[in-house]
Amino acid sequence: MVKIIKIQQRITSSNDTEAEKLRMELRDRGIFALNLMSSPGSGKSTFLKATAKQLKNRARMGVLEADIDSAVDAEAMAKEGITTLQLHTDGMCHVDADMMRQGLEEMDLEDVEILFLENVGNLICPAEFDTGCHKNVMILSVPEGDDKPLKYPLMFSTSDAVIISKLDSLPYFDFSLERAEERIMRLNPKCRIFPLSAKTGEGMSGWIEWLMEERDRCFHD
Amino acid sequence: MVKIIKIQQRITSSNDTEAEKLRMELRDRGIFALNLMSSPGSGKSTFLKATAKQLKNRARMGVLEADIDSAVDAEAMAKEGITTLQLHTDGMCHVDADMMRQGLEEMDLEDVEILFLENVGNLICPAEFDTGCHKNVMILSVPEGDDKPLKYPLMFSTSDAVIISKLDSLPYFDFSLERAEERIMRLNPKCRIFPLSAKTGEGMSGWIEWLMEERDRCFHD
Numbered sequence: 001m002v003k004i005i006k007i008q009q010r011i012t013s014s015n016d017t018e019a020e021k022l023r024m025e026l027r028d029r030g031i032f033a034l035n036l037m038s039s040p041g042s043g044k045s046t047f048l049k050a051t052a053k054q055l056k057n058r059a060r061m062g063v064l065e066a067d068i069d070s071a072v073d074a075e076a077m078a079k080e081g082i083t084t085l086q087l088h089t090d091g092m093c094h095v096d097a098d099m100m101r102q103g104l105e106e107m108d109l110e111d112v113e114i115l116f117l118e119n120v121g122n123l124i125c126p127a128e129f130d131t132g133c134h135k136n137v138m139i140l141s142v143p144e145g146d147d148k149p150l151k152y153p154l155m156f157s158t159s160d161a162v163i164i165s166k167l168d169s170l171p172y173f174d175f176s177l178e179r180a181e182e183r184i185m186r187l188n189p190k191c192r193i194f195p196l197s198a199k200t201g202e203g204m205s206g207w208i209e210w211l212m213e214e215r216d217r218c219f220h221d
Numbered sequence: 222m223v224k225i226i227k228i229q230q231r232i233t234s235s236n237d238t239e240a241e242k243l244r245m246e247l248r249d250r251g252i253f254a255l256n257l258m259s260s261p262g263s264g265k266s267t268f269l270k271a272t273a274k275q276l277k278n279r280a281r282m283g284v285l286e287a288d289i290d291s292a293v294d295a296e297a298m299a300k301e302g303i304t305t306l307q308l309h310t311d312g313m314c315h316v317d318a319d320m321m322r323q324g325l326e327e328m329d330l331e332d333v334e335i336l337f338l339e340n341v342g343n344l345i346c347p348a349e350f351d352t353g354c355h356k357n358v359m360i361l362s363v364p365e366g367d368d369k370p371l372k373y374p375l376m377f378s379t380s381d382a383v384i385i386s387k388l389d390s391l392p393y394f395d396f397s398l399e400r401a402e403e404r405i406m407r408l409n410p411k412c413r414i415f416p417l418s419a420k421t422g423e424g425m426s427g428w429i430e431w432l433m434e435e436r437d438r439c440f441h442d
Contacts (some may be wrong), residue, residue: 031391040344040373041365068345070371091375093314093345121372123261124289124314124343143364143387144262149341150291152261154312166364172393 002074004086007066007095007102015130019097022132026115032215033115035095035131037155039148040121043165043198044192047139048116050198052082054208055114059215062112064103066095066120071117083112084208095126097132114215123148127155134218140174141166143167149183156187161210164195167202228287228316228323237351240318242282243325243353253436254336256316256352258376259360260369261342261432264386264419266294268360269337273303273420275429276335280436283325287316288343289426294339304333315346318353335436344369348376350368355439362387363396370404377408382431385416388423 014118026033038044052061060082065074074086082117085107089095095103100117109115117133119126137139140148143166149156162184164177181193192210247254250260259265274284283304286295295307306328310316316405321338332338340347359380364387370377377383383405385398402414413431417424 039262039342041362054406067372069374070368072368072371094341120345121260122314122343122345124341125346136261139363141262143362143390144260147291147293148261150293151288153290169364169390169393212428 002071002078002084002086004071004074004088005103005106006088006090007099008090009092009096010098015096015098019130019132022097022101023134026132026134027218030219031109031112031115032218033117033133034100034137035117035119035133036137036139037119037126037159038121039123039141039144042139042141042144042198043120044118044139045076047163047165047198048118049076049080050201051123051208051211052080052202054204058212059113060111061219062107062109062115064100064107064115064117066103066118068120077170083108089120093122094129095119095122095131096129098132100133114211123152123155127158135160135214137161137163138167139163140180142169143173146180146183149187151178153187156184156191159188159191161192161194163207164193165198167195167197168200223292223299223305223307224327225292225309226324227309227311228320229311230313230317231319236317236319236370239322240351243318243322246356246357247353248439251440252330252333253355253439254338254354255340255358256338256340256354257358257360258340258347258380259342260344260362260365262312263360263362263365265339265341265342265360266297268384268386268419269339270297270301271422272432273301275425280334280404281332283330283336284327285321285336285338286330287324289328289341294419295405302328310341314341314343315350316340316352317350320439321354323354335372335432338350342378344373346364348379356381356435358382358384360386361401363390364394367396367401367404370408374408375411376389377405380412381411382415384428385414386419388418389421432435
């Protein structure tokens with residue numbers, strides 16, 4: 001059984017101030033935090049499990065699972081031995097910095113060096129709220145189509161890295177990697193793009209390399 | 222070039238009252254309206270194009286395309302000769318009844334008998350707002366996974382019909398039709414479920430039959 005806690009949107013002075021404070025606190029505790037966003041069903045959990053496997057013996061990973069309902073994802077993480085906590089957002093479509101704090105207060109973070117917030121599956125609202133994480137990462141899965149940057153520009157603009165997931169399904173869908181990358185770069189030229197398959201492992205190493213570099217940068221800049 | 226209009230969330234007395242009024246007006250004008258909701262990239266547009274093809278010589282179809290940005294979907298509809306209008310939601314994550322009205326006011330509805338609102342790609346927020354349509358239909362695509370009813374229960378609970386799309390991709394994903402149907406029925410026993418592939422045409426006829434029956438019921442009850 002995984003631990004489930006219910007978080008609520010509370011009125012705070014300013015989410016941006018709250019987020020900045022949280023980001024510094026996390027850094028002081030030696031935790032590098034990433035906000036992982038995507039549509040429902042893009043493969044966030046499978047991607048996180050594959051990431052945890054690659055990080056084994058390199059860094060200890062934890063996952064804060066935010067969902068409206070169910071504990072499916074946290075149970076999947078716990079099964080792999082990943083430190084996890086399930087947050088229920090009380091119907092909310094996103095996580096803000098104070099909601100993230102409510103989760104952190106209940107989680108055993110002693111062993112965690114890299115923390116992922118698996119945000120609610122939603123390509124719109126989460127992009128509007130700073131969660132206090134150090135980096136924003138989003139997933140676009142091949143079956144969703146290469147036109148998504150045109151339709152959901154804010155999400156692609158606020159992400160430091162875009163994972164193009166389910167790369168193994170490329171032969172079965174009308175998805176052009178070139179078109180997707182071009183559309184993402186037009187919105188966000190500084191963004192790093194990692195096409196990969198968590199299932200086959202293809203492309204995972206580039207993502208892990210970036211993750212470790214950014215973690216070092218977080219603590220040494 | 223398709224027509225694009227920008228709609229905004231305005232303060233109205235009550236969305237439910239507004240929606241009820243709009244629903245009756247549409248009925249009086251002989252228009253059967255359906256609110257189509259889903260995650261980004263579940264195949265709403267491909268599904269609507271396939272539906273239009275099947276309805277040819279049976280009923281005239283129109284599509285109100287709601288998106289945060291781009292006119293990709295409306296252009297795709299116009300190319301198929303479908304009456305369409307592109308709405309830009311000014312960043313909003315859903316469409317309410319007043320926003321729907323703003324779109325209808327700008328659309329040439331003379332020829333339209335069956336009208337689809339292609340709602341913003343989002344499995345959370347649109348479920349909370351009555352758009353004034355007669356029926357709610359949602360799409361769950363096979364690549365998204367059969368656990369979605371557990372994570373996004375409200376969307377499945379408020380839908381009169383659930384389309385399980387991209388059925389042709391079933392061999393490539395870990396998706397159980399039985400599990401998905403059981404989870405949907407547990408939330409919403411009255412819901413009709415149509416597994417289909419807009420690409421191959423498999424399963425389309427059951428959906429079209431339901432659509433025509435519900436249209437008749439709308440005008441004769």
